[in-house]
Amino acid sequence: MKKVIYALILLLVVVSGLVFANHEIKNEASKKPTSKPLSAAERAAELKRWEATPEGIKFKEWKASPEGKKVLDGAAKINKHINDSTNMEAVVTSLSLPPGSRLGFGVMVRMDGDDYILSFGLEKSNEFQQLRSLKVNDKIIIRSRGVSYAPKYSYPIVAGDYIERDSKIIYKRAPNKGGC
Template sequence: MKKTIYVLILSLVVISGFVFSFSSFANNSKAKTEIKKETKPVKRTLSSAEKKSMLEQRKKWEASPDGIKFNDWKNSPEGKKVQASYEKIKNEINAFDKMEAIVTSVTFQFPTTNPLSPKWLVVKINCEDYMMQFIPEDFEKFKNLNVNDKIIIKSRSAGFSNNHPYLILSSDYIEHNDKVLFERDLSKNDGC
């Protein structure tokens, strides 16, 4: 009888241990899930006053000499070509997917460039040229890249300017021969 009670108590302790461990594991997993949910950036919607203010600022800028010059460029064949190049890769940018690119220039500079100016990497993706800008220190990571090298790029955004011949891709991730050459640390600049 004592042996039976001892076995029952021991069984109860073991089962309680399993239940406690599982419960602790489930709560810990739930906590990790909640933490992950909390760390995702929250997109804030603009109030109608903020939207109105932004629209007024945009209209004011569009009426300025710079805004007129930009809109003229945007409607020109060169501007339309740059905008069309964005349409070709916008899904990959929105999904932050990998894009295969061919290096076309590691020495691109504007005519008035000084040595301390940002450096440009020019690449071809799906028969279109794109630019990526780097500070000189970061550009050192590409010193072994050559024209016609295949690289993998991931970019979070793109922009165009009447002062640049190609669409400008954000420089977020670059890989060559399965080796990461560059990955932007977003924690250093508030996610920008």
């Protein structure tokens, strides 16, 4: 009986040692240096480096083209509303995005005489169910956290965070989990 107890204790000590050793190895691996944010000078240098690449050159040419200037002007026109998080009135012009777009679910809208892509992101569940009730020529109120653009699209891309129709909220983006 004593031999069995000694054997079990010895086994317990060996297993505990292995678990403890494995824990230390995992802690050492997690102490890898994390990348800190780049300084303004480093960011500027990285941007200059990217602008010298073929993609950067194409992007600069697009920004200087009439189509690129139109998109940038449209984005600048609503930037104040986005920065202030104020309401923007829009009219739905199309229930589908331009052909070949990979923005997920979205619609086309017109605000202040310019057309925009109103993008909501990838569909995960039924979160866009109420948005599917939108019709062409519906007047909506939009609040957004950002506007972007890309040479692939002929319109600025507005991120849809809050949509209201007839004084009723039909979509409100859920806040990010685990932080700001």
